[in-house]
Amino acid sequence: QLQASGGGLVQAGVSLRLSCVASGLTFSSYVMGWFRQAPGKEREFVAAIGWSGRSTYGADSVKGRFTISRDNAKSTVHLQMNSLKPEDTAVYYCAAQRSLYPITYYATNDRYNNWGQGTQVTVSS
Secondary structure, eight states: OEEEEOOEEEETTOOEEEEEEEOSSOGGGEEEEEEEEOTTSOOEEEEEEOTTSSOEEEOTTTTTTEEEEEEGGGTEEEEEEOSOOGGGOEEEEEEEEEOOSOGGGGSSGGGOSEEOOOEEEEEEO
16 A cells, blocks of 8 residues: 655645555565656656665756655655746646566656555645
């Protein structure tokens, strides 16, 4: 199971930190990803992090503003979101998949079999 939290209603320009706690899987063997889905749009990739935390990959739209990190001891992955914009408004989902390929392989929805329930992030202008 994946349990995401940390969403909320914030103003543009501020920061927010999302967390996702995993249970029932060997966390340190999994790539973790964050995706988001805005109303009327398809779910899109945000960022992914390799099992050790050494490799990360992010969407161009969030590079320089969002940072993904993980704590294997706590089975938790974080998404630090800075300089939030109204276009970042979406439901954010965490996902997990066994680590078998380079991190860039995990940049699409269909690479993941395990999904959390999502947390809403709303950024007002």
